[in-house]
Amino acid sequence: MRDFAAAKSEMGEYWYIRPGLEESVNGFFSAQPEADMALESQIPEKDFNQAGKGSAEVKNLLKRLGVNPGILRRVAVAAYEAEINVAAHSLGGTMMCRIYDEFIHIIFKDMGPGIADIEQAMTPGYSTADEMVRELGFGAGLGLPNIKKNSDALHIHSERGNPTLLEFLIYFMSDE
Amino acid sequence: MSKQEKEYFHALHILEDNCTGCTSCVRVCPTEAIRVRDRKAKIDSLRCVDCGNCIEACAFHAIIPRSDTLDVIHNFKYKVAIISTSYFGQFTEDVSYEVAKQALYELGFDDVQEEAMVTQFQVEMIRDYIRANRDKRPILSSNCPTVVRLIQLKYPSLLSNLFQLEAPMSILTRYLRESIKQEKGLEENEIGIFLIVPCVAHVTAVHQPEGAYKHLQDGAFSIGMIYGKVREYIKHLKNNPPKIETFPKGLMWALSGVQADLVDCEDIRALSVNGVDNVMEILSRVEDHYLDQYDFIVLRSCTNGCVGGCLNVENPFVAMSRIKKMIKEGKDKKIDVHDLIELYHAGEFDVAPLSSRPVLELDKDIKKAIVKMKKLNEILTNLPGLNCCACGSPSCYALAEDIVQGKATIEDCIVLLRRHSREEEESKQEEINSAQDKV
Numbered sequence A: 001m002r003d004f005a006a007a008k009s010e011m012g013e014y015w016y017i018r019p020g021l022e023e024s025v026n027g028f029f030s031a032q033p034e035a036d037m038a039l040e041s042q043i044p045e046k047d048f049n050q051a052g053k054g055s056a057e058v059k060n061l062l063k064r065l066g067v068n069p070g071i072l073r074r075v076a077v078a079a080y081e082a083e084i085n086v087a088a089h090s091l092g093g094t095m096m097c098r099i100y101d102e103f104i105h106i107i108f109k110d111m112g113p114g115i116a117d118i119e120q121a122m123t124p125g126y127s128t129a130d131e132m133v134r135e136l137g138f139g140a141g142l143g144l145p146n147i148k149k150n151s152d153a154l155h156i157h158s159e160r161g162n163p164t165l166l167e168f169l170i171y172f173m174s175d176e
Numbered sequence B: 001m002s003k004q005e006k007e008y009f010h011a012l013h014i015l016e017d018n019c020t021g022c023t024s025c026v027r028v029c030p031t032e033a034i035r036v037r038d039r040k041a042k043i044d045s046l047r048c049v050d051c052g053n054c055i056e057a058c059a060f061h062a063i064i065p066r067s068d069t070l071d072v073i074h075n076f077k078y079k080v081a082i083i084s085t086s087y088f089g090q091f092t093e094d095v096s097y098e099v100a101k102q103a104l105y106e107l108g109f110d111d112v113q114e115e116a117m118v119t120q121f122q123v124e125m126i127r128d129y130i131r132a133n134r135d136k137r138p139i140l141s142s143n144c145p146t147v148v149r150l151i152q153l154k155y156p157s158l159l160s161n162l163f164q165l166e167a168p169m170s171i172l173t174r175y176l177r178e179s180i181k182q183e184k185g186l187e188e189n190e191i192g193i194f195l196i197v198p199c200v201a202h203v204t205a206v207h208q209p210e211g212a213y214k215h216l217q218d219g220a221f222s223i224g225m226i227y228g229k230v231r232e233y234i235k236h237l238k239n240n241p242p243k244i245e246t247f248p249k250g251l252m253w254a255l256s257g258v259q260a261d262l263v264d265c266e267d268i269r270a271l272s273v274n275g276v277d278n279v280m281e282i283l284s285r286v287e288d289h290y291l292d293q294y295d296f297i298v299l300r301s302c303t304n305g306c307v308g309g310c311l312n313v314e315n316p317f318v319a320m321s322r323i324k325k326m327i328k329e330g331k332d333k334k335i336d337v338h339d340l341i342e343l344y345h346a347g348e349f350d351v352a353p354l355s356s357r358p359v360l361e362l363d364k365d366i367k368k369a370i371v372k373m374k375k376l377n378e379i380l381t382n383l384p385g386l387n388c389c390a391c392g393s394p395s396c397y398a399l400a401e402d403i404v405q406g407k408a409t410i411e412d413c414i415v416l417l418r419r420h421s422r423e424e425e426e427s428k429q430e431e432i433n434s435a436q437d438k439v
Helices: A004-009 A023-032 A053-065 A071-091 A131-135 A143-150 B024-028 B053-055 B068-074 B087-089 B098-108 B113-131 B143-153 B157-162 B168-184 B201-208 B225-236 B246-254 B256-263 B276-287 B314-327 B338-345 B366-382 B396-402 B413-438
Strands: A013-017 A037-043 A093-099 A103-110 A153-157 A165-171 B013-014 B032-036 B042-045 B062-064 B078-081 B112-116 B192-196 B220-222 B270-274 B296-301
Touching: A013 A023, A023 A071, A037 A071, A037 B366, A053 A071, A053 A103, A053 B078, A053 B314, A053 B338, A071 A093, A071 A103, A071 A165, A071 B157, A071 B276, A103 B246, A143 A165, A143 B032, A143 B338, A153 B068, A153 B413, A165 B053, B013 B042, B024 B032, B032 B157, B032 B168, B032 B314, B042 B157, B053 B062, B068 B078, B068 B192, B078 B087, B078 B098, B078 B168, B078 B396, B087 B113, B087 B246, B087 B314, B098 B112, B098 B225, B112 B113, B113 B246, B113 B256, B113 B338, B143 B168, B143 B201, B143 B276, B168 B338, B192 B201, B192 B225, B201 B220, B220 B225, B246 B256, B256 B296, B270 B276, B276 B296
Parallel strands: B078 B112, B078 B192, B192 B220, B270 B296
Antiparallel strands: A013 A153, A037 A093, A093 A103, A103 A165, A153 A165, B013 B062, B032 B042
């Protein structure tokens, strides 16, 4: 089993797992089973017309699958935030969505330039967004904290100058 | 009764004799409720939200709005008409507000009341509700029956955001029923209260109100239906304009933008959205929590609000401009809302929380839904992707969905059929050619 407190402090690595789900989440990440269904979309750099399409597609798919409306909103928010993050801060990337019957696993991979300090990026209100991004109404520094708030497990691997990987899990079981 | 068994009434029907199966209606339906099968259009009553798009799209008068016939008012001793504010935008500018209103008495009503009379009260009620429900953001207006049904169908997570009190015409109905009973000494069933409305959705809502606790209206007539008769009366009345009460400032209810401006104040930020496509886009953004900065969103399915209703006569922009002129030129009168406030505090205008209409999901069981979704995607890769509608489903995706749900087969795709028959012809031709070569 992954020592999650130790992993968290490692350089360029961030883990969050909702208490009570450690076993299931760690089991999933070590086995990496094949998904029942997959969806993939491109996120071009600074293209805010395109960004958001991928998460909208996921939302529509989950509605067809009859996912609980409250859970659906959590997936929508987390996926949209992550998509906007890739568009706003990276050189572009991809969003991969893997659906299992108990949860959804969404993976974002970009082409860099990486997050210098993940802990700092997780602080609400902290943002490195440039002028153009802010003018478009994004970059309030709530992206990563919002993703964390809405997901059951979040993993980020990032170093300055390298591509970033961000992935999260959200369970379909109603927690309300 | 389970949700699935519940029958839904809709204020429109298809005249099969007129339907050519052209699929114009199939393409414009925002909830993909229409299919052409056996060359005739069919509406799925579970999915229909009464937006009226199909009525406007049909060039063959095959989709007909349903409303009550005017005769039904004679079943009642005391007949009351409540007019939607959009009515006053339907006439040329030489027809005064008073004349247009008086013409309705001539239709046979004992009393004619306006939605406009309670709109200012409604604005205060909305503000009160927004302030009392700070934990819910944004509050969504519930006056447009199409919007309410859209939320039940496609955005069920937003049901708790709906403004949970009756709309102006129903508030007025409750108030009038009580006051007429007392003043005239009549029984409840002797009073007939009817709405004159601009759209199919409001006719549907009268016959099948969502969340209503109390007896509301006894019928609904469309503006388009009474228009011819009303114009005749107007001709006679023009020379002799009556002196009756009007409520010009309240006319704003028919205009979605003006309504949002009125609710907007120091501590309440309001947004106005109209047109069914815009409404759906905004609801999706609300779902993502991206419009939480708004306290109130006015949502109207028709262009410019109720003036855009498909049972109106005048173009929505012209009607809007006329109503704005009336509001500007009219004098504000103090309306005594004392009785309304009392009824409000007594809970007379409360509505029940609404339940969702889950029609989008492929299966109740998520495991089965995933299996169906995989099958759907597989079918989709085989379909031509032209979205030509020739199969009678609105898109290739919808056809794939219909096939998975057992409501259609792959043979319904005419493009694939043509491709297959051409391939067959070609292979036959090759056989013949090679046979001839041998000879």
